[in-house]
Each structure stands twice: as structure tokens, then as C-alpha cells.
Amino acid sequence: MDGHEFEMTIDQARQEIQKQKELPTLSPDIQRILAACEDRNIGQSALADALSEAPTIAARLLGLSNSAFFGQRGGVHSLSHAISVLGMVTVRSVAVGLALSGVLRTDRCPRFDAERYWLSATLTALMASDLNHAVAAALRPRGDSVYMAGLLHNIGLLALVHLHPVEMDGALAAYADTPERPLGQHIRDRLEIDHYQAGVWLGSKWHLPTDLLLVMEYHYDPAYRGEHWPLVQLEGLCARCANRIIDGVALHADGACDPAMLADLGLTAATLEPLWQRLLDKLDGIREVAASFARG
Numbered sequence: 459m460d461g462h463e464f465e466m467t468i469d470q471a472r473q474e475i476q477k478q479k480e481l482p483t484l485s486p487d488i489q490r491i492l493a494a495c496e497d498r499n500i501g502q503s504a505l506a507d508a509l510s511e512a513p514t515i516a517a518r519l520l521g522l523s524n525s526a527f528f529g530q531r532g533g534v535h536s537l538s539h540a541i542s543v544l545g546m547v548t549v550r551s552v553a554v555g556l557a558l559s560g561v562l563r564t565d566r567c568p569r570f571d572a573e574r575y576w577l578s579a580t581l582t583a584l585m586a587s588d589l590n591h592a593v594a595a596a597l598r599p600r601g602d603s604v605y606m607a608g609l610l611h612n613i614g615l616l617a618l619v620h621l622h623p624v625e626m627d628g629a630l631a632a633y634a635d636t637p638e639r640p641l642g643q644h645i646r647d648r649l650e651i652d653h654y655q656a657g658v659w660l661g662s663k664w665h666l667p668t669d670l671l672l673v674m675e676y677h678y679d680p681a682y683r684g685e686h687w688p689l690v691q692l693e694g695l696c697a698r699c700a701n702r703i704i705d706g707v708a709l710h711a712d713g714a715c716d717p718a719m720l721a722d723l724g725l726t727a728a729t730l731e732p733l734w735q736r737l738l739d740k741l742d743g744i745r746e747v748a749a750s751f752a753r754g
Contacts, residue, residue, distance in 0.1 A: 480621055481663050482561045487511060491557050492664075495550040498602060502546065506537040509549075515556045518750045519549060527743030551583065551606040558664065559751055562616040566623035569630040574704065575615065576751035580744055581700035581737060583608030586692050588733050594724025599669070599689035607673045610666075611693050614657025614674055618645065621656075625649055642678070654678065680719050691723060699734065703741070709734050 484492070494500055494508035509516050516537050523540035524532050534540050541549050564570050586608040590599060599607075619626045625648040632644045642652040657674030669686040676682040677694035684690075695715075702709075709715065715727045737744065 481617060481660050482620070484557075484561065484664055488557045488561070491515065491553060495554050502538060502541050505546070505549065506541055509553055510537055512553075512557070514560070515553055518556055519544065519552060522552065522747055522750055525743060525746045527740060527747050547587075547602050547605055550602075551609055554606055555579075555609045555751060558610065558613065559616060562613075562620040563623075564616060564619045567619045567627045567630070569627050569634070570619045570623075572752040573745075573749060575612070577704055577745055577748040578697065578700045579609050579612060580748040580751070581703060582611060582693060582696045584744065585696040585699060585733060585737060588736075589696065589725070589729070590692060592725055592729050593688060593692060597688040597723060599686070599692060603667070603669055603689060604692070607670050607689060607693050608696060610657075610661075610670060611673050611677050611697055612653065612657070614653035614655065614660060617656045617660045618649065618651075618653050622649055680716060688723060691719065695719065695723075699730070703734070703737055 491508060491512055494505055500508075509519065519537065519540045520534060522528065523534040523543040528543055534543055544552070564572050564575075583605045587601070587605045590601060590604045593599070626645070629641070629644040629648050632647070633639070633641045636644075642654065645652050654675050658671050661671045661674055669689055672684070672686050673690050673693045676684070676690050677697055680691065680694065682690050682694075699709075699715075709730060710727065715730060717727065720726055720729075
């Protein structure tokens with residue numbers, strides 16, 4: 459299992475604190491956008507006003523609303539209309555994803571595939587949002603957290619590519635040569651940390667909610683049953699499924715859908731089948747959505 463150790467010496471702890479200091483900070487403009495997106499009582503007009511202060515994000519949202527995936531094809535010309543088309547939850551999550559990813563450079567790491575990364579993140583977010591309705595009611599995560607958690611579940615990978623492009627390029631090359639060994643182990647060979655830890659450091663520095671931090675740290679671990687475990691397990695399941703969809707692997711291959719884990723959430727493999735097919739049918743449109751993130 460691709461876990462990570464938490465016992466460390468004082469020197470290692472000091473080094474990790476230093477690494478946190480090297481992580482990028484957020485500008486006041488981005489902080490205002492995050493505050494607006496985190497305000498669950500904000501109205502559509504007020505959110506449009508806040509997002510309009512970031513022209514790049516506003517333009518991307520307009521582009522998304524006009525994409526084939528949302529079926530508008532050029533008919534959306536204002537941010538308010540884009541919010542109506544996309545929905546408040548999607549707009550807030552996409553705006554946060556664009557805002558946070560925009561401060562992380564990935565172009566200095568040649569082997570990092572930004573389009574693949576964001577396609578996986580987008581598929582995870584979409585699948586988790588749809589599948590959440592089928593989770594047992596007593597366990598069902600709060601809906602407005604699910605999309606954002608899916609979109610940001612692996613942002614620690616972006617953080618490490620931003621901070622350590624040379625080392626990460628080597629880790630990605632090694633992973634390509636021996637994919638049977640988890641990526642996290644290749645990363646730890648070079649950095650003594652992994653992208654799960656990096657996500658928590660980054661999210662903590664940016665004051666992201668605890669449930670999102672736990673998803674970043676534990677989504678890879680089907681055995682996790684700590685705080686917010688239904689959200690963590692839902693996102694982990696959808697992340698594994700997303701990567702199999704991208705790779706063209708069948709739903710029931712490679713143990714992607716462990717019946718016991720599905721049962722813990724009140725789900726069955728039959729619940730996944732129609733959703734899996736819908737995502738496959740819309741994959742080209744979803745690639746268009748993901749490309750807007752990859753362009754930075």
C-alpha cells in the first residue's frame with residue numbers, strides 16, 4: 459500500500475517546516491475570490507461581481523459555459539449567465555481550482571502531463587458529485603464539498619512539481635519505467651516526502667477546510683476510517699475510476715470496485731455502471747473542460 463510514515467526526527471521536522479515556507483502564498487485578490495467562493499450564502503450577482511475582478515478566471519468560466527460539454531456552444535456572453543449554466547457549486551469549485559492552480563508552475567517539469575492531471579481531477583469531481591446522491595443518507599458528504607474535494611484531491615502533486623521540478627521529472631520518469639511501483643514511492647526516493655503530505659502542507663498554508671485536507675492526505679487508502687471517511691473514500695473511489703476511464707480500462711478490471719468498500723458507502727457496482735458509461739460518452743467534452751485548467 460502506498461502509505462507514508464509520520465514519525466520523524468527533529469531535523470526532519472525542521473526541514474518540513476522550511477518546505478512549507480517555500481510554498482507559494484496567495485495574493486489578496488485570490489484570497490477575496492476564495493472568501494466569496496467559500497461563502498455558502500452568497501448570491502449569484504455577488505459571486506459574479508467577485509469573480510469579475512479576476513479576468514482570467516472569468517474568461518475561463520465563460521469558456522467552460524460555452525463548451526460542448528455544457529451544450530451551450532457560444533450562447534453565453536456574461537458571467538452571470540455562465541453561473542446560471544454551470545451552477546453555483548460548479549462555479550465556486552472551478553474558480554477555486556483555477557485560482558489555486560494558477561500560482562503553481564508546472565512548465566519546468568517536462569514529464570508532468572498537465573492535461574492528464576486535470577482530466578483525472580475533473581473526472582473525479584464530476585463522478586463524485588453524481589455518485590454522492592447514491593451514498594447511504596446517513597453517510598452522505600455535504601454536496602458543496604464533494605466537487606471541490608475531487609478537483610483538488612491531488613493538488614499536492616502540483617505543489618511538488620512547482621517546488622522541485624527536476625526531482626519530480628526524475629520520479630515521473632522512474633514511474634513510467636516501473637508503473638507497478640506506486641508513484642508516491644518514486645517521489646519519496648527523491649524528496650523523502652510524497653504528494654499526499656505536500657497536499658496537506660499546501661492546503662493548510664492556504665487555510666482550506668479540514669475535510670479537503672483529509673481527502674488530499676488519505677484518498678489513496680481504501681482502509682481509511684478516520685474523520686470525514688465517507689468523503690475520503692468517495693473521492694478515492696472516483697479517483698481510481700477516473701484514471702481507469704482515461705486509460706481505457708474496463709469498469710470491473712483491476713479491482714477498481716472493491717465490493718466491500720462500495721458496501722461501506724451503501725453503493726454497489728451496478729450503481730457505478732450507468733455513471734461510468736455517461737462519463738465515457740462525454741469524455742471528449744470533459745477533456746475540453748479539463749484543458750481550461752491545464753492552460754494555467
